[in-house]
Amino acid sequence: MPVNNIEDVRKNVKEWKKEGLTVGLVPTMGALHAGHLSLIKKAKETCDRVVVSVFVNPIQFGPAEDYDKYPRTLDADEKLCNSEGVDIVFAPTPAEMYGGGRLSNDTLTYVCPPFFYVNKLCGKTRVGHFDGVCTVVLKLFNIVQPDYAFFGQKDAQQVVIVKKMVKDLNVPVQIIQCPIVREESGLALSSRNKYLSEEGKKDALVLSRILNNIKSCYLKGITDVSALKETAYSFLTDKHDLEYLEILDKNTLEEKDKADDDTIVLIACRVEGVRLIDNVYLGGK
Ligand code: AMP
Numbered sequence: 001m002p003v004n005n006i007e008d009v010r011k012n013v014k015e016w017k018k019e020g021l022t023v024g025l026v027p028t029m030g031a032l033h034a035g036h037l038s039l040i041k042k043a044k045e046t047c048d049r050v051v052v053s054v055f056v057n058p059i060q061f062g063p064a065e066d067y068d069k070y071p072r073t074l075d076a077d078e079k080l081c082n083s084e085g086v087d088i089v090f091a092p093t094p095a096e097m098y099g100g101g102r103l104s105n106d107t108l109t110y111v112c113p114p115f116f117y118v119n120k121l122c123g124k125t126r127v128g129h130f131d132g133v134c135t136v137v138l139k140l141f142n143i144v145q146p147d148y149a150f151f152g153q154k155d156a157q158q159v160v161i162v163k164k165m166v167k168d169l170n171v172p173v174q175i176i177q178c179p180i181v182r183e184e185s186g187l188a189l190s191s192r193n194k195y196l197s198e199e200g201k202k203d204a205l206v207l208s209r210i211l212n213n214i215k216s217c218y219l220k221g222i223t224d225v226s227a228l229k230e231t232a233y234s235f236l237t238d239k240h241d242l243e244y245l246e247i248l249d250k251n252t253l254e255e256k257d258k259a260d261d262d263t264i265v266l267i268a269c270r271v272e273g274v275r276l277i278d279n280v281y282l283g284g285k
Pocket of ligand 1: 034155178180190
């Protein structure tokens with residue numbers, strides 16, 4: 001059975017730590033797929049005990065976003081976790097995490113990452129999103145006190161920001177980043193792919209096609225960022241509502257004029273109204 005209660009998680013972790021065991025945390029919002037499973041497998045390889053959190057975090061969704069309709073499949077998630085040998089599935093209610101009250105920044109202590117990191121990419125349209133992410137991630141770190149925490153490159157801005165928070169606030173956890181898992185077609189796995197029709201899934205391949213094309217242009221010697229971005233536009237049709245295409249430093253998210261092996265290309269695009277994101281490193285892994 002999933003553990004819903006913070007105190008029960010703490011008790012278990014305390015026992016493990018007494019025995020000198022290492023603890024890994026995989027934070028998720030559930031609707032688990034092979035992308036999440038790759039993080040869980042890596043955690044199992046790295047740590048003696050693994051906690052997977054399943055929590056659709058209300059404070060990282062904007063008022064017009066899909067919090068209410070976000071897929072919730074806890075029974076299936078738990079079965080999957082059990083089959084992977086996960087030690088605890090931590091599935092708290094919003095009230096357990098935040099109390100019953102209003103969740104404005106008048107009533108809750110928020111962790112707000114620096115403007116430079118949030119005023120771009122997903123943070124530009126999802127105002128307050130990364131405050132919500134950092135707040136819940138730090139809470140989860142304080143509840144579970146993991147030695148290692150596992151995040152996907154799929155949410156590349158999120159990993160950069162979480163690493164920054166951990167460094168700035170001296171959180172004693174090591175962040176392990178895991179590669180993007182894709183369908184054979186190239187589509188990056190996402191819980192939101194469930195919203196797409198079969199046709200929409202085909203249209204959604206534009207994201208990975210644009211990224212692959214930019215990467216192959218870079219490998220052929222094109223480094224000018226504007227020229228690389230230009231190559232994307234021939235792939236887009238009226239089925240695609242491009243939100244951003246950015247070419248940035250992979251560690252600092254700074255803009256650059258010339259791409260190099262420390263460069264990441266990130267894209268967000270709506271297909272059938274579903275907001276999809278993807279990215280690729282130009283220098284390989
Ligand atoms: P979510 O449940 O969407 O919040 O994702 C939980 C974790 O799984 C995050 O660290 C994501 O980056 C990671 N993740 C989601 N999709 C993928 C994927 N296709 N490949 C690898 N990791 C992923």
